[in-house]
Amino acid sequence: MSNTLTAAQEGIQAGTWALDPVHSHVGFSVDYMAGSFQATFAPFDATLEVDSSGAVGLAGTARADGIKVQDENLAAHLLSPEFFDAEQTPELTFASRSFQIEGKDVAVEGDLTIKGISQPVRLSGTIGGPVVDPYGRERINVTLQGTVDRGGFGLDWNVPLPSGEPALANEVALSAELALIKG
Amino acid sequence: MRILAISGSLREESFNSRLLDSAAALAPAGVEIERWHGLRAVPPFDEDLEVHEAPAPVAELRRLIADADAVLFSTPEYNGSVPGQLKNALDWASRPHRTNPLRNKPVAVVGASTGGFGALSAQADLRRILARIGARVIERGVAVGHAPSQCDEDGGLANESLRDELVAVLDALSGAVRARELIAA
Numbered sequence: 345m346s347n348t349l350t351a352a353q354e355g356i357q358a359g360t361w362a363l364d365p366v367h368s369h370v371g372f373s374v375d376y377m378a379g380s381f382q383a384t385f386a387p388f389d390a391t392l393e394v395d396s397s398g399a400v401g402l403a404g405t406a407r408a409d410g411i412k413v414q415d416e417n418l419a420a421h422l423l424s425p426e427f428f429d430a431e432q433t434p435e436l437t438f439a440s441r442s443f444q445i446e447g448k449d450v451a452v453e454g455d456l457t458i459k460g461i462s463q464p465v466r467l468s469g470t471i472g473g474p475v476v477d478p479y480g481r482e483r484i485n486v487t488l489q490g491t492v493d494r495g496g497f498g499l500d501w502n503v504p505l506p507s508g509e510p511a512l513a514n515e516v517a518l519s520a521e522l523a524l525i526k527g
Numbered sequence: 528m529r530i531l532a533i534s535g536s537l538r539e540e541s542f543n544s545r546l547l548d549s550a551a552a553l554a555p556a557g558v559e560i561e562r563w564h565g566l567r568a569v570p571p572f573d574e575d576l577e578v579h580e581a582p583a584p585v586a587e588l589r590r591l592i593a594d595a596d597a598v599l600f601s602t603p604e605y606n607g608s609v610p611g612q613l614k615n616a617l618d619w620a621s622r623p624h625r626t627n628p629l630r631n632k633p634v635a636v637v638g639a640s641t642g643g644f645g646a647l648s649a650q651a652d653l654r655r656i657l658a659r660i661g662a663r664v665i666e667r668g669v670a671v672g673h674a675p676s677q678c679d680e681d682g683g684l685a686n687e688s689l690r691d692e693l694v695a696v697l698d699a700l701s702g703a704v705r706a707r708e709l710i711a712a
Contacts, residue, residue, distance in 0.1 A: 420624050421659070
């Protein structure tokens with residue numbers, strides 16, 4: 345992308361930007377029967393590194409047993425070997441390979457690791473700021489969305505509807521809202 | 528390594544119970560397989576009973592599962608699925624769901640039948656049930672069809688290739704136990 349601006353040109357300073365967990369979330373949505381099912385992971389962590397050339401790297405981690413759903417038995421099912429297998433693979437990670445900024449738009453490519461399996465993912469979103477908060481800290485905000493095929497991570501549980509269609513879709517929409525504070 | 532063996536059959540001369548005895552005889556060094564004999568005593572599952580202390584046979588089953596490193600099931604097949612008494616015992620064992628002793632427990636399923644399919648449908652159903660309970664289900668199984676012709680006069684598994692398959696199941700099961708131990712270490 346020849347007209348892609350560096351972080352520095354967007355006014356984002358080099359250094360480490362740490363997650364403000366209170367104002368951030370990461371989660372997913374997947375079509376289930378007639379609607380969709382959402383969940384988030386908390387706590388989680390993310391760090392944005394901007395080097396002196398303006399190149400940006402984003403890394404994040406969450407724990408499978410941090411999944412937040414409405415029912416404890418559903419949570420137990422999601423943590424079982426049939427889904428995330430939290431005992432054997434407790435950690436979910438993301439590491440960017442490229443992070444492009446163009447105006448307020450961002451395009452990120454990286455590797456998402458779930459259940460011990462790494463798959464390339466493409467995410468897109470926006471970047472807001474920088475602004476200075478009431479405590480004098482510089483802040484940016486990154487939103488990201490993307491989709492993955494859960495089967496690629498070995499998450500292939502399903503149950504057929506009476507129609508014969510599967511109840512749970514394979515395509516999962518990922519979303520993240522990252523409030524980041526300059527260290 | 529201790530493997531608890533659960534037969535889904537109550538019949539004294541059950542081929543499935545004999546299959547578990549054959550597994551015990553074939554167990555590799557360091558693996559001890561102990562068969563549970565309490566299935567008949569497990570009462571029908573009833574949520575109303577859950578407000579009280581678990582019935583003694585249920586408490587025993589939960590304790591034996593918790594104390595075992597893995598569980599090996601052998602199921603007969605009735606009307607294409609697992610016998611009711613086995614599902615009933617699993618319904619007891621699986622509660623409360625979040626902390627049930629089968630969670631993350633390596634489990635394997637084998638089966639025998641007098642028909643040709645070796646309880647394949649029941650085995651598949653049992654694996655699905657165990658996965659839903661949260662167990663770590665080994666996909667490999669053994670289907671002993673035409674069971675009377677595969678066994679010796681004492682009921683032991685005589686067919687060499689089926690014996691090899693049974694050993695492979697035990698190897699997979701003990702491998703899953705060791706993988707868990709590595710994570711815990």
